[in-house]
Amino acid sequence: STVGKAARRIRREGNSGLLAEASPLGILTERDLRNRVLAACRPPTTPVAEVMTAPLFTPPVETPIYEALAAMVERGIHHLPLTEGEKLVGVVTHTHILLNLAQSPLLLLRRMERLELDRYSPQVASLVETLFQQGQRGVKNVHV
Incomplete structure (x- = not known):
């Protein structure tokens, strides 16, 4: 074409x-x-x-989100085609990943730095759980 x-x-x-x-x-x-x-x-x-x-650099869909973002930064790319076996199953962009991370515990940590920690104890527990879950899931769970 x-x-x-x-x-x-x-x-x-x-x-x-x-x-x-x-x-x-x-x-x-x-x-x-x-x-x-x-x-x-x-x-x-x-x-x-x-x-x-x-x-193309085409990592497996199970690639952890943080690894995918690091690979994109290292290669200077904004689009990451993902594979499942030999099959191409989708493309994640840096925007998809950053939007996902913006809803992550990192944002809560920034807020906690500026405010009283004891006010956020329920969110701290959620933060720990979310960090664990994000470490267990791959890029395939980023909503595109």
Whole structure:
């Protein structure tokens, strides 16, 4: 497909990227469109395969959330395609992960630093339980 068609599909679906069924599997993101197409003055007829990011880093869906975020930061990527066995099962973005973490115990810890600890004892117990549960679940439980 062409980058023009891919860009229209990304806009229509309200996504920030699109998986490209090529060999190897790739992804075309808004950043790719900006940096590799628009800034490079390439036409909308440019094949996606010429500007997509490939090959992809595709960890298993069971990857813990914090490991997934660390991998994204280390690689400078904002989209993380997840696999189950050999099958691609979805894509998590840095926004999905950060929204999940914003509802996590980290936010409560920041609040506790500024306020009286004894007022938050029920939430502290919940914090410990949530940290344990998040350590037990993988990225597949991040709501996308």
